[in-house]
Amino acid sequence: MEVDVRVFATLRRYMPEQGIGEALRLDVQDGATLGRICDQLGIPRQEIKIVMQNGLQVDFDTPAEPDARIAYIPAVGGG
């Protein structure tokens, strides 16, 4: 199955080909967890503060849904 993966801010260096906010269309094993997918992309889990699937916060153990919009996010804040 395929998913769209986005990374932001300091994590963009792990997907340098993608423009800002641009998704990488990725072929993953059916039912792969979001932790597995970031491992596959070489993004260190300790640099990821938030994992989102379709706009909802989930965790590394959550299985990806087909065509999911997945985002890995580092420490952010502001206001």
Next chain:
Amino acid sequence: MARKILRINMTDLSATYEDIPEKWAKWGGRGLTSAIIFDEVEPTCHPLGPNNKLVIAPGWVSGTPAAPSSGRTSFGAKSPLTGTIKESNSGGLSSQKIGKLGIAAIILEGQPKDGKWYSIFIDKDGVKFEDASDLLGKGMEEVDKVMWERYPHKPAVIGIGPVGERKLTNAGISVNDPENNPGRYAGRGGLGAVMGARGVKAIVVDDKGGPGVHIANPELFKQGRRKLTKAIQAHDLTKKNGGLNAYGTDVLMNIINEAGGLPTRNFSSGQFEGAAKISGEMIAEMVEKRKAGQTGHACHPGCIIQCSNVYPGPDGQIIASPVEYETAMALGSNCGIDDLDFVAQMTKYCNDLGMDTIEAGNTIAVAMEGGLLEFGDKEGALALFEEIAKGTPLGRILGQGVEATAKAFGLYRVPTVKGQSMPAYEPRAIKGIGVTYATSTMGADHTSGYTIAPEIAGVGGKVDPMSIEGKAELSLTFQAATAFIDSTGYCLFIAFPILDIPEGWEGMAESVAGVMGMDITGADVVPMGKEILRMERLFNERAGFTKEDDRLPEFMRTEPLPPHNTVWDVPDEVLDEVYAWVHE
């Protein structure tokens, strides 16, 4: 030397230095501005009339040596925008300089009998009143420049632009930054109009030769500030090249968009297709590509977070500083505009004319919904700032902010609480921040109880943004801790590291205890914050506010917000819990 209150009376042009009375002695920053407003301002007074006062107070530690990121000034008054008490705080040069003159607060009261305008110069030798007629109608860029030419020692310049002179309710108070640009604002709540109503165009502060801040227990202070510094430098968000330093507050643009909570086209959607183009990552890219401007800019001396930026245009000329997340939301996504150069140009107008960027952008969005122009019309939006600059009748309506403009256009979708428009987090997608908007003593204000930290950023714990459970308590705890931090003079962004690193929290309290000689620890932060909230809440009650005012606008309860298609469903009883303790 003990701190003094500097009382400036514009009716008889007098200035007196008073001993600080016992009842105010323990306060600084927001705690002090709110205590003074609570004691001295009639809650039912007209905000632009003779009985309102503008109080300016540096925080407890502002002006001390090496307290990190501690240049915040609190401005307090009864707000002409909300009718509530207001504390709006700003970075820039003013806080440390007022503190180093030994002044705990400046109380600006009265109104000139002759209707004239004045500037006020304060240094170690006292106060001078000067005719400001030559500065009338001038924007803050020129006022700052003139003041640095007129006075030596690169003073702090606190001033209002033409919008403040006209006493419009979206007038902010500008403070110059270390490069003498006017981008640091006590923006929210129309306090620029309160200053204008005192006949004061600018207050210039030169601290040279001042007595400095008295530190009661230097060892404790040093221990505290070291712990705090260490926490700031260790946390992923606030460390050098961390999220805030590298991308500024606009690092949130893509994230809040991803979470479906980014106000878009006058709060009709939580996602904006052009978010990436107005994000912090794009600001950093423009700075790099155009080989001009700066990220990691400090808004005041001694800041070690340095989240500000200086935004360059295509020709490498500087357009504005800073472009914040709030600004990029209000002037960008909420207007359907995905062009950072235009966002920066509108920011420049706000900084020069003297307006809050959040209220200004949200006002343009309301005008778009009202049919004055289309969403996404960036040239049209820029032209509206010219109307505001010229002071045309339309410009004056727009200068009053969202609520007045929405009334002028007959709109129902009005995203305000107590007259103040909502900042960059959609409460239908992030419930805790909605509880803060509804109940804050300030009107819709994210900084007054930033539950976004645990709801989105995973800082200070992790809670589900869509859930209602525990949100009353969460919001109250954040509102109380914030009231304390707003009193310290430290930037509110120290909250991120110290929520995660307990030694940093302790360090903050110890540094305050060291300066003030107070017997407090980290455990006193929330209770002392609640003391401040109590004064503010009681002021508002006496001004006529009730719990029925602690509500979000009706349309949010019935219009589902894409992409999650949720409505505002936090029950009124939950909102009423937040301040139930005030009368217990």
